[in-house]
Amino acid sequence: MATMLQLRYLAHARSGDKGDTANVGLIALEAEFYPLLVEQVTLKRVARHFKGMVTGVERFELPNLSALNFLLHGALDGGGTLSLKTDAQGKVYSTALLRMEIEVPNRIAKHARKVYA
């Protein structure tokens, strides 16, 4: 049995910028959660999540840190000093990714909600 769960209960994250690209480093809260991130927080799903907000996505795996790194191109409205956005440097794009829901086994969902709520 599986249930949908927001990434905020499964991962923490930090983001930064490089020009008009924001990065989001997504780090599993427990090593056991990492395979779920690898399997479900795919390039395609992240691109769909940010549709209309970014022009392209790349994904990299860091199993040593139980982390995925995403590059969100065209995310910062020009970036750097050009951008008119509140979040011109993409500092909180990380939290926008944590809104995404993925399918997780009930056992993990119950545990994650209890420990990380």
Place this chain on the structure above:
Amino acid sequence: MTERKRTVRIAAGQGFWGDWLEAPVRQVQGGPIDYLVLDYLAEVTMSILQKQRSRDPSAGYARDFVSQMERILPDVADRGVRVISNAGGVNPRGCADAVRAAANRLGVGERIRIALVTGDDLLERLDPLMTEGESFANMDTGRPLSDVRDRVRSANAYLGMMPVVEALDRGANVVITGRVTDTGLTLGPLVHEFGWSADDWDRIAAGTIAGHILECGAQSSGGNLLRDWRKVKRLEDVGFPIVEAEADGSFIVTKHPGTGGVVNIASVSEQLVYEMGDPANYITPDGIVDFTTIKLARAGKNRVRVSGIRGRPRTAMLKVSVAYFYGYKAIGSLVYSWPEAFDKAQAADRVLRKRLKALGLEFEQILTEYVGVDATHGRLAGAPSPGIAEVMLRVGVRGPDRAAVERFTREIAPLVLTGPPSVTGFAGGRPAVEEIVAYWPALMAREKIEPFVRVEMV
């Protein structure tokens, strides 16, 4: 043969220009350290400093650094702490002179040996280099720099750790540089202390990661830490990170005892992924680092052991950061209150846009955000609650025409009496027109830059 230290302690003092002013002195006095590294330079900082220097030839460096140094110089003189900083900006000589004057004033001048690193500044060399065929093609767009040459404000190569090593080898206890990479400031003392070879790529990579963990100050010791953020205690006394490095390239990340914040695997991991690109190919002037080889392990309270780091040879190119004048921008805001706060803010935006259009004002972009509704997460935030207490309308414009941007700034205040109701929050007055200096990244062969790099004792 000189005796090599077993453990070298390097402390972070500033993560950017504007960081906590109390941090450097706390790092120096809070416990034993060998080096204090202070990073002041972000991508756009150089152009701001260039602008200051064009008005005053003695300016162009991070002035904060000098007042910080006044508090630290006695410890540098008495306790052998050595300071390394890129505070020199576009005028490292002026910065060194100011620190020298402060040291003399404090009566420690004889024991302060300042090294000054120059050669990163390419502004004067730009035209000859372009004549020789250097295009400084923009790394993102491919455009040649000739497209914006007449608007260039500053141009600096990112230097690596080499001049820092030379300065320390020559006995400096204060090293002041211009655009040396953040990571080079930390790698330099490790290479100096341990005698690592510049082509010992794994150790170069390890020292670079140590630098990456220190370069943003408290962001690796509990500041801006998302995981378990409520459990991060005493951020008012946050301890900035300290690296305790070993000759084999492994190191411990920690902070002074009794300070606030936290150093754990989560705090180090969040810093490691900050501003990350392709993790297997983190390119610096000193080598290429593979972040997928980093091993983290808990090594006691507020202690994380970092090891296993692998690197690869450096490239033949250095990155060049050019800053050029782009245009103007201004951002105005007003706050609308319940009831129907979001509807009122949206109605005000429509009124504003119609007025701008009627005035015939043209902009490259007009951006509207509703703070409290969509400013940070866009549509992902969903619709706001109908009972939302207030919404901030935030409108920005950008364009080449200063007069148009100026006129825009005069259209915000009138909305208070001529637009939708329940509006406040205009105490700040008319928004400022800001000059936009944009960033132009390029690459250049290192052999055209490195022969110009000089280390001088002043």
